[in-house]
Amino acid sequence: MHTTLVINPKGGSGKTTVTVNLASYFAATGVPTAVMDYDPQGSSLNWLSLRPPHAKQIRTANAARQRATPLRSMAMYVPPDTQQLIIDAPAGACGMVLQEMLERASCILVPVTPSTIDIHATANFVKETLLTQHLQARKLPIGVVANKVRRSMPSYAPLQWFLNSLNLKLIARLVDSDVYLKVAEAGIGIYDMDPNFSASERQQFAPIGEWILNQRRGPDARPDANVYELSRTRFA
DSSP, rough: OOOEEEOOOOOOOOHHHHHHHHHOOOOOTTTOOEEEETTTHHHHHHHHHOOTTSSSEEEEEEOOOOOOOTHHHHTOOOOOTOOEEEEOTTTTTTTHHHHHHHOOSSSSEEEEEEEEHHHHHHHIIIIIHHHOTTHHHHHHOOOEEEEEEEESSSHHHHHHHHHHHHTTTHHHHEEEOOHHHHHHHHHTTTSOOGGGHHHHHHHHHHHHHHHHHHHOOOOOOOOOOOHHHHHHGGOO
């Protein structure tokens, strides 16, 4: 099982949007996929509850710490044949919850919006939490996703400063689009809908899935046929 942790201490950075569409990406290729939601708001779980029967299966796991209950471990169960697990982290995660998520992670995705305040908060979090000696020793890959990017501002100097100062890799830029709102309301992702209606969003999003596959297989590995065909649909 390969586990991707989607995390940012700021609310509104688009963690759930990245999580559910990433799950849609892998499920569309037939990869056994699960989403683990640590957020008490349960946005990812709500999305999964709306998922139509004809959509590709995505397993669910509820890891939110509500009131003390012996059933939490049962709610967190992930089927052993799961190949891709995506964790939707809550805003402001800290303490044992944060450590638990980090210990599970095989790689980390950090969505960030083009806002000076959000970028500085994210930079502090990455520096103080994700670039510690312990995590660096594990060599956890960290990728950044620029989210909710305005079409009129494809580049943003503070974001570039953030990336350069911490030597981070920008995986993708996701333009602010109503398509993400529409699919979220229907319990589907951009890879569940007709590619003619989500071609641009697929083209922007696909590098995220490809980056995760590279972390699992190695940078020189060739994608399987299903992933290749899925990538081709970006340009439909």
